[in-house]
Amino acid sequence: MTDEPNKLRFLTIAQAAEELNVNQNQIRALLRTGELRGIQVGGRGVWRIGAHDLEDYIAEAYRRTAERITAGELKDDRESHME
Numbered sequence: 001m002t003d004e005p006n007k008l009r010f011l012t013i014a015q016a017a018e019e020l021n022v023n024q025n026q027i028r029a030l031l032r033t034g035e036l037r038g039i040q041v042g043g044r045g046v047w048r049i050g051a052h053d054l055e056d057y058i059a060e061a062y063r064r065t066a067e068r069i070t071a072g073e074l075k076d077d078r079e080s081h082m083e
Contacts, residue, residue: 010048019054030057 008015015038017024018081027049030036037053068074 008051010050011054013047014050016054020058052056 007029010017011019013027013031017027020027027036028047031047031049036049036057038049041048047060065074
């Protein structure tokens with residue numbers, strides 16, 4: 001069961017890609033590296049990503065991005081538009 005009645009527990013690669021607004025190959029690459037958790041179900045190439053795992057990935061991506069901005073590795077886009 002999920003916390004919300006209309007929310008899926010597991011997403012396909014296509015659904016995860018749509019949620020992140022990236023292409024499916026990027027999701028497959030994240031799964032291959034383990035950066036995004038997923039499970040293989042049944043046949044080869046059939047992946048499912050837990051909705052919570054996708055949310056965890058997003059939260060971690062926000063944390064890493066903020067860390068890189070603080071370290072001066074990334075500039076906030078607003079800074080370049082303020083000039």
